Amino acid sequence: MKLYTYFRSSAAYRVRIALNLKGVAYESMPVNLLKGEHRDEAYRVVNPHGRLPALDLGDTVLVQSPAILEYLDEVYPEPPLLPGDPVQRARIRAVASLVGCDIHPLNNLAVLSYIKRQLGHDQATVDEWYAHWIHQGFEAIETMIEPGPFAFGPHPTLADIYLVPQIFNARRFNIPLDAYPNIVSVEAACAAQPAFQEAAPARQPDAA
Numbered sequence: 001m002k003l004y005t006y007f008r009s010s011a012a013y014r015v016r017i018a019l020n021l022k023g024v025a026y027e028s029m030p031v032n033l034l035k036g037e038h039r040d041e042a043y044r045v046v047n048p049h050g051r052l053p054a055l056d057l058g059d060t061v062l063v064q065s066p067a068i069l070e071y072l073d074e075v076y077p078e079p080p081l082l083p084g085d086p087v088q089r090a091r092i093r094a095v096a097s098l099v100g101c102d103i104h105p106l107n108n109l110a111v112l113s114y115i116k117r118q119l120g121h122d123q124a125t126v127d128e129w130y131a132h133w134i135h136q137g138f139e140a141i142e143t144m145i146e147p148g149p150f151a152f153g154p155h156p157t158l159a160d161i162y163l164v165p166q167i168f169n170a171r172r173f174n175i176p177l178d179a180y181p182n183i184v185s186v187e188a189a190c191a192a193q194p195a196f197q198e199a200a201p202a203r204q205p206d207a208a
Helices: 010-022 041-046 065-075 086-107 109-118 123-144 158-172 181-191 194-199
Strands: 002-005 027-030 054-056 061-063
Touching (some): 010 065, 010 158, 061 065, 065 158, 086 123, 086 158, 123 181, 158 181
Parallel strands (some): 002 027
Antiparallel strands (some): 002 054, 054 061
């Protein structure tokens, strides 16, 4: 199994966490977004959309982190990323979707580059844009999660898998998190887990 990844890609980060939680071995295949390697023909053969991550299973390639995460939970059911209770599953999916649909798409590298280069805005404006969507999303998530110590109880779930990479990005952009004690508490719980530690950007082979 090969994971096409970039050390600071939020979507690839999610999949790395899930693979580690499931105990699934994989080979890391770095694709440098800053150098535009995701636009190269060699990678377009892997993923025609030119985005990360992509999970090569040998006989087929899966793309888009939500689809990959669902696949992993179906094929490797232990430990589960979602609990059995339908209401709790929906609440966890809501937090994951808030990150994956409302925050991350507005703040990924392609969007930030377009705002700066094509629309001509300066870095200060780009940073303000980034912070706005982080705060709007985190204000909601802060009230939705129930640290115990993870986002929804004693075990990591899909919510933690989505939230941790977004927290990393917020810190990378120097966005203060003092107003979000629940989120910071979840971050601390995840940071103590080997699966999250090994998936961290600084631990990836292309981080050097």
